[in-house]
Amino acid sequence: MMKTKHISTIVLVVLSLTSCGNSEKKEKTDSEAVPVGMHEAKTETVKASEQNDIDLKQRGDYTQLYAESEDCKLTISQLAKALGYNDNQVEEQSNYQGSCWYKVTHPDNFTVNYGISLEKWGDKAIVEDQIKSGLKNDLIDVQVSESGDTYLKRHPVQGFVLLLNSNYGNPIKISNSYLNTNGHKLTEAQKEERKQNTYKIANYLINAYKN
Incomplete structure (x- = not known):
């Protein structure tokens, strides 16, 4: 009777360890499932967005306004x-x-x-x-x-x-x-x-x- 009890305890411990191992393996597998370069791509997107923050749609050609001249810009x-x-x-x-x-x-x-x-x-x-x-x-x-x-x-x-x-x-x-x-x-x-x-x-x- 005592021997059977010990055997049951050992079986429960083994099952518990196996379950933890499978859980850790699953978490590791899920993490590794993210394609390589995904995080880098996200960072590049943010940087590109910041770079374009100052861009405004041009309404005309202002070459003469920003050109050097001896004349006053306004009369x-x-x-x-x-x-x-x-x-x-x-x-x-x-x-x-x-x-x-x-x-x-x-x-x-x-x-x-x-x-x-x-x-x-x-x-x-x-x-x-x-x-x-x-x-x-x-x-x-x-x-x-x-x-x-x-x-x-x-x-x-x-x-x-x-x-x-x-x-x-x-x-x-x-x-x-x-x-x-x-x-x-x-x-x-x-x-x-x-x-x-x-x-x-x-x-x-x-x-x-x-x-």
């Missing part, structure tokens, strides 16, 4: 139209090899200087890096132009705006300068108007040069 009349002001509110101050400054008198009778210049980077990779870094930084304001094909990146401190299009290696820079000659400080509404004017100029430039 006095064009800049006035971009801002919705009269021609007599805009005055061209300087033109140095196509880098131009305009003196603009706002409706509230305060004056701001706006500059339009070409940044001669000559490298699409730098433009792409500027777009990517701006999109990742919550402190930097990056908008898409009204045309939907250009990034408008604002410097968080100096307030200038860069027109960044990954199809071209040279961005356009729109600057602004307020000369506080009489001690008057801009109100928050006036600062916002100045800020929005840089975007108006940017969008007007894109539409004016779209071919």
Whole structure:
């Protein structure tokens, strides 16, 4: 009777060990059943998706906009139209090899200087890096132009705006300068108007040069 009991115990242990072994073998087999390269393919897909995040559908040919020129990118009349002001509110101050400054008198009778210049980077990779870094930084304001094909990146401190299009290696820079000659400080509404004017100029430039 005692011998039969021992034999039964041994049989149960053997069955238990066999069951565990089969379970481990099944788990190993399931793991090995994943095709080689599956994980690598998934990683490549993610990277490809990240690479295409900055791509925008182009609405025109902007070769002339991003080309070097001795002429100002906008005339006095064009800049006035971009801002919705009269021609007599805009005055061209300087033109140095196509880098131009305009003196603009706002409706509230305060004056701001706006500059339009070409940044001669000559490298699409730098433009792409500027777009990517701006999109990742919550402190930097990056908008898409009204045309939907250009990034408008604002410097968080100096307030200038860069027109960044990954199809071209040279961005356009729109600057602004307020000369506080009489001690008057801009109100928050006036600062916002100045800020929005840089975007108006940017969008007007894109539409004016779209071919």
